[in-house]
Amino acid sequence: MALRDETGPYFGEFGGRFVPESLIAALDELSEAWELAKLDPAFSAELTELHKTYTGRPSLITEVPRFAAHGGGARMILKREDLNHTGSHKINNVLGQALLTKRIGKTRVIAETGAGQHGVATATAAALFGLDCVIYMGEVDTERQALNVARMRLLGAEVVAVKTGSRTLKDAINDAMRDWVTNVDSTNYIFGTVAGPHPFPAMVRDLQKIIGEEAREQVLALTGKLPDAVAACVGGGSNAIGIFHAFLDDADVALYGFEAAGEGAETLRHAATITKGRPGVLHGARSYLLQDEDGQTIESHSISAGLDYPGVGPEHAWLADLGRATYRPVTDAAAMSALRLLSRTEGIIPAIESAHALAGALELGKELGKDATILINLSGRGDKDMETAGRYFDLIDSGAEQS
C-alpha cells in the first residue's frame, strides 16, 4: 500500500484512541462525519472556495538565493504558509473542521493553543461561522504570546489561561479535553495538530496535505523536477505532515522534520520528542513522547511556544520508525540565528517555529551541496514573535542594535 493511503486509526504501532469512554461517541461522530464530508463534492467545493477567497490559496513559493548562500549554496524554495490569512498554516485545518462542526450541528467550538496561531485561526473561523469559541492556552504561553491573546479576544473568543501542570500547550490540551468531556453535546473540539485520538491525526493531515500538493506542483513547474529534500519544523507535526504527505511515495525525495532542541537535545531543556523520547501514550494516542521511567510526562522547553510540546503525531512516529522521514534537533540559538538571517537576506520575518526548519535546512544544504534543491515549509510569519525576538536580539531597549 502507498504510504499516502494510510488513514488511521493506526500508523504502524502508533495512533489509536486512548481516551475516556465518554469521548468515544463524539470521536465516532466526527470520524463518520469526516468520512462523509471527504466524499461530498459540496463540502470540497465550499472548502476550496474558502481557501481561494478567504485564506488566499494557493500560497506562493519563493526562492531565496541570498539566504541559501549561507547553506552550502543549495537551491532553497520556501512554501509561503506565512502569507495565509491569520499568518500560518493553521487556518487550513480550522476551516475544514469548522465546516464539519456546522455539518454535525454543534454551536460551540473549543481549541488548545501553544503559540496562539491555532487559537487565532479557530477564533477567526468561529467569527466567520458564528460559533461560540473558547480557547485554552497555558498561562506561560499567554504571557509570551500576549499579542495573540489580544487577537483572539478581539475576534470574540474567550481565552482561558491554564494554570495547571507546566502551564503550557500540554496542559491546555488536558483542560480542553476536560471541557469536551463535560460539554460534548454542544461542543466540537477543533484540534490543532496531527496528534490526539483518531480521527484527529488523519483528519488534520487530510486538511493540511494541500500544502504539499500545491508545493509539489509549484516546484515541478519552477525547476522541472521534484526537490531533493523537504524540510519542516515539528511540534505536534501538522505543518510537517502537510508538506510531507504529497511526497511520501516519492522515494527520491528525502523528508526532514526539525524538532525543537531548546537549550540542546543533550540537556534537560528541550522538546525533541522523536530524537530523545520513547513510545508511550499521551493525549489519546500512542506515539513518541518525553517521559520519565514511570511514564510521567516530562515538561518540554523551547523558545518557540508552538513547538513546546512533549508529544508528536503518531504518523511522524511511524515515518521515523520506517526510516521514511528523518527527525533532527535544532536549538533555540540556531533557530533564532536563522530567523535573523532570513529577515536580513530576504526581507521575510519567519515565525520562530518555522525558523527551526530554516536552521535545519542551512545544515542540510551544506550536506547535500549546491546541486540540491530543498523545499522548506515556512509555516508561519514572525509578527507574533516580535517581543521574544526583540528581547533575544536586544532590539527594543535603548541599547538596541542597529546594524
Added chain:
Amino acid sequence: MTSVASALQLRRDNGTGSLIGYLPAGFPTLDESVDAAVAIAENGVNVIELGLPYSDPVMDGPVIQQATQKALANGFRLKHGFDAVRAITAQVDVPVLLMTYWNPVVQYGVDRFADDLAAAGGAGLITPDLIPDEAEPWLNASERTGLDRVFLAAPSSTRARLQQAVDSSRGFVYAVSTMGITGARTDVDSAAKSLVARLREVGAQNACVGLGISTADQVREVLEYADGAIVGSALVKALATGGIDSVASVARELSRGTRAPN
C-alpha cells in the same frame, strides 16, 4: 469470584449496596495516604480505589489534580503504589483497586505491573483512559493473574459499547454518572440511573456509579439502583483540609447512605 465481586455480593446479600472510596496514593505523604485509606475502610468504605498520581489526568477535576500534583512533587514513584497497596491490605480486609491512567502501566510493563500488583495483594485496575478496544495486553495480563479490570461506561455509550464494557470488565463496570470529570456536584445526574438500567439489559452483574457523588443522600439515591457508589473528590478534599480524622468522619457520614433510613 474475585475479592471485589465478593465484597459487592456480601453487601447485596445484606440488602444494601457498597461504598467505594477513592484516595490518591502518596497524598499528602505516602504514609498518610495509607493511614487515610485504612481509616476510610474502618469507617464504612467497602472497596478502596487507590489512585496513582499521573502528570496528565484528563478525567480529573481540580481537587484531585491538586492532590496528585502534590504527590508527584513530593517524589511519588509507581513502586510506592504497590507499597501502599501492601500496607493497606495488611491492615484492613478490604479489596484495593488501583485507579491509573494507562501510560504509567505501559512504561512499567503491563505484565510486570500485573505481577507486582497481584503480589502486593491488589485486586485489579480501574483504567479511565483505556477502552477495551485498546486493552489487549491488559486483558491478557489480567486473565493470567486473575486481577479485576474495571472499564468505564458512559451515558453516551452505544448499546454495543456497553455490551463490550460489561463483557470486558471483571469486578464491576464503572458507570460514569454524568458527562464530565471528577468533582462534587449538587445533583447526581438522572443519566446515571438510565445508564445502569442499560448496563443491566446487556447483562451487568455489578455496576457502580461514580463522578459527582459527595453526600450520604446521593449515596443512598444511587444505591437504589446501583451496586456501589464511588466517592472521590469529597474524600480527597476532606483529607486535604482536615487530615485523617476529617476523611474518616466524612467516610462515616457517607456510609450512612448505604443503610436504609430508619
